[in-house]
Amino acid sequence: MSSKNPLRSPVGKKLITGITGLGLVVFVLMHMIGNLSMFTGSDAYNEYAHFLAGLGPVLYAMEVAIVAFFLFHIVNGIQIWLGKRKARPVGYDTYRSAGKPSQQSTSSRSMIITGSILGIFLVIHIISFKFGPGGPGNADAAYVTNVGGTEMRDLSKLVLEKFGSPFYAFGYTFVMLLLITHLRHGIWSALQSLGAMRPSLTPLVYGVGAVLGMLIGLGFIALPLAIYFHLI
């Protein structure tokens, strides 16, 4: 039996936010693990970046998918937020959470704020790194290196330079703390959105989601701080 417009329905919107959200979680997890290769040395990091760039069409396909996931996620997230503002034009004088089993938290209430900052960060991040010196359309002989006889982009040099600046190192750290906040509610919420929940699992899923979000965020934070404080 067909609904008027399944993907625009209250269920459809949540399925889209949930599926894209989980997709983005997989993406940030892979990205974070990739970044950690820097801890084994600049060459390993550059080789990893070179390997990704060498995937060619496969990389483009992945990039298109990631961009699409972000766009659908952002559009639906913003629509849910706009809808909630319309659904309660006059707020309460006094409002508080009733406590457990409510999952309402600063994290759940600030999804639109943490999400929006992540979105703005993303644009700056891609301009600084992907399209930075030595990147596509920005050839720069100073950012070319040779690893094991292969010429490749010296992305490591750029990363070390950027995170030597307090603005980048601490700005990045701050945004990753927001990512942790986003994922604390996000991971459990996505599973509930996809209907994959039962009451007995809620505390476990919420806990595992929060820990996974924390690991992803801390994994990202390790690199800029290690660079800024000259630990690597």
Place this chain on the structure above:
Amino acid sequence: MADSMNIKLKVWRQAGPKAQGRFETYTVPEANPHMSFLELLDVLNEQLIKDHKEPVEFDHDCREGICGSCGVVVDGVAHGPQRRTACCQLHMRHYKDGDTIVVEPWRAEAFPIIKDLVVDRTAFDRIIAAGGYVSINAGAAQDANSLPIPKTAADLAMDFASCIGCGACVAACPNASASLFTAAKISHLAMLPQGAPERKLRVTAMVDQMAEEGFGDCSNHAECEAVCPKGISISAIAMMRREYVKAVMS
């Protein structure tokens, strides 16, 4: 009386749907711990009537937590601080002499205020009318026993069926979403063979109607479960989503 309490009430007053509302503060010197919260409002209204003022309008009927008529936000929580308790069953023994209590109506675009603390909840009726029924002959009480239904399914269906339609889920939801109400009705009937013939039609029609009424979307805050006087679990919402996907995919 030895255990009499002096309670201050800060109550939302609004003369009609379009009127400008405001808070009025009243003192009820003759409250006592044995009263229910609604009886406190009764005492306030007697005071107001004696003073030739308009009594505070509020909804109520059974006063025993089963009809779903009552419902106000008490100090920021739908139905007040007592878990799994409609405000008609909230007792003043949870308060102490000198307390101030803030009382507000449910706030949602889909629940327009009629007067003071009374809101129009016919949006819920329209969601039910869209599909929250069975149109086959379900028989009389004894006929239910002739249909084999596993105990676990019957128990779960009963949990969902315990929804009294008070609207606390909407009131407490930061998004003013009616997901728990709608999901409880859908899940209740989805658990039972009597609900099977209209199962797919029901979920899509009710979800569409919920959106049409102007309720917000769910962000999985689970605040609804925490204020539900029947403690209905948000697993109903997860089930509604599964039911919806099954319905539109087939």
